[in-house]
Amino acid sequence: MYIKSSILFFLYIEINLILLSNGERTKDQMYEHFDGRMSCFRRLNATHQIGCSSKRDGSTGIIHYVEEQEDLNFILKTGSAGDYIPIIPTVLLKPETIKSLKNSGKISGIVIYNDNTKIPKHYSHELKCPNPRSNIEKTCDVPWNKHGTGILHDDVPFPIYYVNNEEDLKKIKDCFQKFNNFSYETQYTRSLCSIELDAFMHATTDTPTCIRRSNSKTNLNPVKFCDPLGGENVWASLFPIENVTAKNDAVHANNKKYIILATHLDTTSMVHAAYPGAVNPITGIVTLLATADLLKRMVKEEVQYGDNILFMLFSGETYDYIGSQRMVYDMEKDEFPMKIDPDIKNPLPLIHLDDISIFVELDQLSKNKQLFANPTDSSNNSRMKNFMQKLQNYSKSFATFMYGSQLPPSSLQSFVKGNSNLSGLVLANYRSNYLNNYYNSIYDNYTNVDYQYYNTTEDNTSEIPFDSIQYYTANISEMLARSLYEEVINKRYEGDEKPRLELIDELYNCYLLNPDCKVHQAIQRKKLGETPYNSYSFYVGVTVVPNLLTYAIGLTLGWLTGDIVATNKTCIGDPHIPVYQYFNMSRSLDNLNTTECFRTTMNFTEALSPAFILPDYNWKSNKYSSWSESTWKDLTVRMFLKPSAAHERFTIAIGSVTFIMSLILVYFVKSRSHILFVTPENCSPTSC
Amino acid sequence: MDLTKMTNDRKLYLCRWYFRAGFALLPFLWAVNSIWFFNEAFRKPEYDEQKQIKKYVIFSGIGTIIWTVIIVTWVVIFQVNRAHWGEFADDISFIIPLGTP
């Protein structure tokens, strides 16, 4: 109200800037802005585009709030006022719905919301078999993700936005009730509550096209159309990898064999900035970190060991195994752990695929009475059998250990493709169908793993119940750590180191609830909670934007497997001894304020698909992941009142009629002015 | 330049040079020539040089039309086939539109 009179006031007082800075603006009265980041966006691979895009200046539609399928059918049938944007509960986001909306021609976008009273029983838009192009043969005979709808891999011609905020949802609902939700037959005569979704994607068609266009030399206005997906892999060794003194030996390594304990770092979902990823990948990551921590403490006193253990966390595994494909590529190209550099006096020995003795991958590990080891085809040797026997023995206390029949989609697939003789297994809580009903979706959150934060200290973990996810993860990590200990030290572990429940509790807290948790404070990564969503998330992201979460997890791994050194005053690594990296971090969870210098074996390697670095890569070959993400200018959402066509016609009619009438009238007055206005020559103004 | 204040052979000279310069792939010059000298060629009372001016104006006009046809045809072919031609089309584009195949 104030603004109206103030606008008329502008007739008289022009202090626009001052008033604008402390008053409300007309614009603010007309638009309700929402945080538009949680929009679906476009990704591309070698042959397709998937995801959504709005029109160039945003897609606008009339709001229709939908609670049941009938509401949606109703508006498709009776809607009379142009394009609609239905606000649908997550349950209704199904392939059938999308198809019918596509075909109706009345829909310019979708907004989805979470209805707490109707949480879907299963909700996964991933394919039934993730990464079908990159798995070894026959993997996809099994519907691993049996509830998967595959919408994530559809090319949706309109934008999709997720309101995850009760307050915003209420505003939308109220606006709908006030302006739209009555006498539908005459909707076209009213001004209606509408919403504009702007998520215009720059890239189209496929990755080769957009990369080519981004590098086009003739383009006068060079734009980047897309960025390759990718990030960084994290790895660390249990025992420092021995330096090779003579340069020439580097290629031949030192005949050491390695056991790899691996998991992946990423998940995905339909909309940007909502990647909770509780079961996948957080259970795997926490289990790996807890195992690394326990193993490190177990081998503290040991000097003699057989195989070394490498902990590896791969990025971008959701998108055709970007991280593991790159790792295999690096190993084949003699570039892992690092390229041979003549300047480095003590290079690290190269590690090749042949040097891997056992590959243990941790997949989804939420609570289940059964634990499955899905081995590779070449695991039929005595060492593997022996190892799996050990796992079985140590799992007796908490789960039934069983063998799966087939290798599920996993990072191990890339390694088997590189070396079909690899012995390895994927440890997971499923045999051939995921137990996780919310695989790669917005519902894979802390409730999906039944997590509750207890905020305990080392001496007081009794609050944590035995049937909690914390205990389950602790049990698995103990099983793994004891079995791996026996593999590398060749004797039974007799010490009394146990998994640290408070650490596991804290780690889950970090990844599920609070980015500014104690662990992240300990590794000196503060204020992660304030960083923009896209740089701190379990989505792989693009290589040009560093993923802060990957760094945080890497540092956590370094912190757990590192040693405190007192001698290194500056805590800076020597470039000639690349085996160690030094970091200042807190002494322990209970002692965050005491900083020590940690010497770690943790390192990052690039997780960018080889497809983007090979100069003449054949995109059609499907050998490597080709996923890229379209660029966009803005993801914005705003709600407003759209004038009805009738009102618009009324305005233009009044305007035009006034204009034409005044032309006629003024012409008339002008041409008759000598008659209308009598001004006799002798008549002075005073006497008239 | 004001044509009304110009001598007739100066006009002819100008018109001729505009016509000749148009052969340097300058269709707009022809278009300008044909419009600018239209009155001189067809609507002025006759004078000696008019016949030749008329000739140049007509030829410039024909050239303009041919060029227009060629350009319009090319624009249509290019717009229709741009997505289909793929790499070739991108290579000959100076501006690649966002968000279109």
Added chain:
Amino acid sequence: MTVVEFFGCTFLAFGPPFAMFIFTIAHDPVRIIILIAASFFWLLSLLLSSLWWFMVIPLKGQLAFGLVFSVLFQEVFRYLIYKILRKAENGLKRITDDSTQLIENKHILAYVSGLGFGIISGAFSLVNVVADAVGPATMGLKSGTEMFFITSAATSLCFILLHTFWSVIFFNALDNGNKIQVAAVVSSHLLVSLLTLLNRYQIYSATLIPLYAIVIFTMMCAFRVAGGSFASFKASVKLQ
């Protein structure tokens, strides 16, 4: 404001002044100069009003206060341009092609400067609304109604016309030393401006109807002042 609404409002507010400009001003450069000079004087009054508003900090929140002073400033500047035009009359005589008419009929100068006042004030009132409101929406989501834009345009038009008529009456009154008419102009300007304050209650008819009633009344006064009468009106209509 959608594109259609934009054109509707622009035609409504600026159609009549555009027609007046085309048929009565555009053919004579001197009139154009006077129009622009008048606009400039209105801008000066605006500047002064804003300075005043800026300085008197405690009353910044009170719209009515700023408004009253703004009206007074505008009237002062109307007086100033009157003075200047009368001073410049001799100079104008020399440069204009149409001097006989312009000088003999003093109302023309008044009309032109009034239109200049009106156009610039109308532009300032509406441009602020239009510039801030481009996009697919109309008013009424959080407050206001969808009639907001069209009422703003109508109000702007009203002020453009009023300024023109006021100047005619005002100049004439000063020529004749008729203090009552001067007072009438100032007070009706005040009244009309205060009426717009009612817009905050969103009863647009409550402002628009009295506003246009005043416009018609002022127009008739101006018509009479400029030498028109019912008889001359009848005569002009009959001629058709």
